[in-house]
Amino acid sequence: MSYLNAFIYTKGNTLLHRLDPRSKGVMAISAAVSLGLLVSGVAVYLIIIGILLLVIYASGLGRQVYASIRSYAILSVILFAVNLWATRSLVVSALVVERLVLFVEIFSVISLTTSPEDLGSALLKLGLPYTFVLAFTMSLRFLPTVANELRSIEDSQKSRGLELDKGGFVARIKKYVPILIPLLVNTIIRAEQVAEAMESKCFGATTRPTRIRDLKFGLADWLTVVLSAAALAALSYHYALTHSALTFL
């Protein structure tokens, strides 16, 4: 289960790391809408995938993206098989899986390059309530802790002879009980401890606490937003043209 690391923020100084989370959000939504709704031609599809791969390569996240794809490989295979059974079409089944991968990866690139604090600041700027933002960023902040704990629990149970990769499907799922129970118990205990620590530091005394670091929307962010919007507009136009042509035919 070390694949949890594939979605955890990794420190870096690439362009993607430096961008404001809001501009990254616009870029991700633009890419998701384009891939999910607007793209139909294979050539345009390949161009967008090429751009995405370039972004991933430039941000030095190739290894993590590969690990995250591996983490839901079984789900992808099941999805492919179900679609193949339902539609009897290899192309449709492959496209469904491809969209799943692209959607997950677009948003995993944001979580990999944005610190929970920056993400929290961005959500606050967008007007979301402080308590909601805090709960969300803390859940991200504790992901590495939970991942480390999971590894320790796995090690501990394997050292008592638990073999996770042996047996049938149901037997394997049952073998995760000795891992998930300690993880759940420890997570609840930690949540209680964090709540006590926060209350002892006057959490709730003010609804809008001050922040140590504020976000700045720079030139690179504006460029990202403009380019994403332009790409979305161009693809919408292309979609409208091909769609009306098909209707006409």
Next chain:
Amino acid sequence: MRSCYRPFKKRRSNVLELEAVSYRYPGSDREALSNVSLKFTPKSSTAIVGPNGAGKSTLVRLMNGLLRPSSGRVLLCGVDTAKKSVAELARRVGVVFQNPNHQIFAGSVREEVAFALKNFGFPEDEVGCRVSSALERLGLSRYADSSPFMLSSGEKKRLTIASVIVYEPDILVFDEPTVGQDYRNKAIIGGIVSEFVSSGKCVVSMTHDIDFALNYFERVVVLSEGMVRADLGVSEFGLDGSFMHGSRLVPTEAMFLKELMRIVEFKGVYEPGALAEHIARRICG
């Protein structure tokens, strides 16, 4: 699983051997362990001492195959562990991890202790017998049907020890057994170490508790920055602070006294607090 178990043929042959073992975590730019060579024999007790980040926990995971060396070999009874699964190795190398909360999951103390026995395929009647015996040894019999989550910190620690010694591994490895334990619990754990060694087993403990190492072990290995700095008998270690250099550990009273005598010889004048700090810095670096 039980069929792979064979008792030792030679009493003093090396039961566990690390040959120039190095290990680097994926993505890390430095080695967690570097060229570590150690030998462990049956009926012996070794404390591996070192500060946080010295590589002690990495060493534990290499001993039972949870990690495989980047270079070098780990030999268990002469057989390279690279060829064995963790479950096969776990049958002979029992590991008691530092945090009991990372292991406890069962509905009762009895089930928790029986977990490893069931994984190793022990017959049902033997499971019951062994569990009762292990609980008796660790003073947990009265909690047999209680929830393990209701136990105190010290009792949980003893429970994790019971859940390992119940299948009588040839080598018992402790990872920081005294962390968060009071004096009484430390003495109980020390008693288990002595009992295990006198029954012919090999005990290895990672610790930064020098007093515990001196009281219950016959050999001390000093590990620092992934390298073995010293490997010596406990009496030699307890007296000579020079082995502690760079280890950031708490020196023993004997080490303090020896250094104090040297200072008195040079007629140095210190305030009492400054003197203690000066001695600790000289010994541990």
